[in-house]
Amino acid sequence: MGQAEAERDESLKLRQIADKITEAPSEAGRDEAAKLRQIADEIADGPTQYEIIKTCYGFLSTKIVLSAVELDLFTELASEPMTKEQLEEQLGLHPRCSADYLDSLVALGYLRREDGVYRNDPVVDKVLDASKTEHYIGGALEWANEHQYQTFGELTETLKTGEPQSGYMDEDEMFDELYEDEDQADAFTSGMAGLTSRVANYIAESFEWEEYESVCDVGSAKGMVPVTVAEKNEHLKATAFDLPELKPISEEFISKRGMDDRVSFHPGDAFEDDLPRHDVFVLGRILHDFGLEKKKELIRSTYEAMPDDGALLIYGSLIDNDRRENVVGLMTSLYVMVDSEKGYDYTPKECQKWLQEIGFSEIEVRDIPGPETMVVAQK
Numbered sequence: 001m002g003q004a005e006a007e008r009d010e011s012l013k014l015r016q017i018a019d020k021i022t023e024a025p026s027e028a029g030r031d032e033a034a035k036l037r038q039i040a041d042e043i044a045d046g047p048t049q050y051e052i053i054k055t056c057y058g059f060l061s062t063k064i065v066l067s068a069v070e071l072d073l074f075t076e077l078a079s080e081p082m083t084k085e086q087l088e089e090q091l092g093l094h095p096r097c098s099a100d101y102l103d104s105l106v107a108l109g110y111l112r113r114e115d116g117v118y119r120n121d122p123v124v125d126k127v128l129d130a131s132k133t134e135h136y137i138g139g140a141l142e143w144a145n146e147h148q149y150q151t152f153g154e155l156t157e158t159l160k161t162g163e164p165q166s167g168y169m170d171e172d173e174m175f176d177e178l179y180e181d182e183d184q185a186d187a188f189t190s191g192m193a194g195l196t197s198r199v200a201n202y203i204a205e206s207f208e209w210e211e212y213e214s215v216c217d218v219g220s221a222k223g224m225v226p227v228t229v230a231e232k233n234e235h236l237k238a239t240a241f242d243l244p245e246l247k248p249i250s251e252e253f254i255s256k257r258g259m260d261d262r263v264s265f266h267p268g269d270a271f272e273d274d275l276p277r278h279d280v281f282v283l284g285r286i287l288h289d290f291g292l293e294k295k296k297e298l299i300r301s302t303y304e305a306m307p308d309d310g311a312l313l314i315y316g317s318l319i320d321n322d323r324r325e326n327v328v329g330l331m332t333s334l335y336v337m338v339d340s341e342k343g344y345d346y347t348p349k350e351c352q353k354w355l356q357e358i359g360f361s362e363i364e365v366r367d368i369p370g371p372e373t374m375v376v377a378q379k
């Protein structure tokens with residue numbers, strides 16, 4: 001029996017004792033039973049010793065998978081299953097480490113091994129093979145490996161000072177600095193596209209697009225949302241609005257998906273320039289990069305640029321209203337604090353309050369399958 005099961009077993013036994021004492025006629029016996037039941041619940045609900053260790057050493061499994069993406073392991077195995085020796089040669093792996101490394105990926109469920117031949121798990125094969133561009137999410141992991149993994153290692157410093165550890169000390173300049181290096185801009189926006197493709201499909205399929213003619217995604221990165229929404233709704237014209245540095249990257253992405261006729265890139269700074277008029281605006285994972293003042297400024301700009309029957313869609317890994325369940329939302333907020341000067345994530349309730357203040361009338365919160373939430377606001 002594993003340690004986790006042993007602790008659950010212990011909790012069960014305590015419960016049984018508590019139930020026995022409850023049958024006792026005396027009040028003292030019943031009080032005792034209540035206390036025991038509370039202890040049993042605490043054991044069962046909180047993390048077990050094994051779970052604490054697993055979480056604290058989670059960085060080992062994280063880095064094992066991120067290195068596999070960095071080494072193109074899943075892409076190589078997607079083209080052809082290979083033995084340990086073939087993989088050593090193909091990826092330049094040292095024989096001292098290769099067996100334990102590859103078998104760790106087997107134990108983590110990412111690879112399968114039969115008769116000494118390694119192949120990808122089917123889901124891994126679909127989403128981590130870089131040649132399957134439509135499904136590939138490895139761009140996000142490449143960015144995590146190159147940038148986020150190191151930056152988040154400095155979390156304690158941010159917790160004590162409130163200051164970012166990424167080097168982006170000013171919220172007005174954060175993205176300009178990020179895009180100074182073209183390769184970095186490409187890595188970041190590829191990461192965003194990978195993270196957002198699933199959400200983009202949900203938005204494209206679930207929103208009432210038939211009631212509108214145009215959509216503008218503000219802070220669109222490569223343009224995953226406008227391209228996907230336009231692909232699935234043939235009557236729509238879509239605009240990807242982002243900083244001018246992203247023009248070549250975004251236009252290349254739009255062209256590759258064959259959407260130049262209905263999706264265009266509009267270069268601009270959402271805090272300096274007027275937004276182009278559109279029926280629907282999207283703000284995806286952008287509000288959390290900024291402090292409250294700029295969050296509201298962005299929402300207000302979309303309000304002013306839409307007609308009276310326009311709508312705004314806000315999505316991201318929002319924190320649940322009770323602030324105890326959406327661990328991805330809470331962790332993303334902490335990451336944003338390490339990465340940016342004033343950014344933080346927020347609950348749908350907070351977002352609703354800002355939207356009402358600005359003048360939006362009907363506001364609806366829609367759960368997207370997975371850790372993301374979408375807030376839909378009608379003018």
Ligand SMILES: C[S@@+](CC[C@H](N)C(=O)[O-])C[C@H]1O[C@@H](n2cnc3c(N)ncnc32)[C@H](O)[C@@H]1O
Nearest residue numbers: 192196219220221242243269270271284285286
């Ligand atoms: C965290 S990314 C989110 C990208 C995309 N919406 C998604 O969900 O994948 C934030 C985006 O906002 C853009 N952005 C930041 N400041 C901006 C500004 N002042 N004007 C226009 N876009 C901006 C960034 O370039 C980046 O593409």
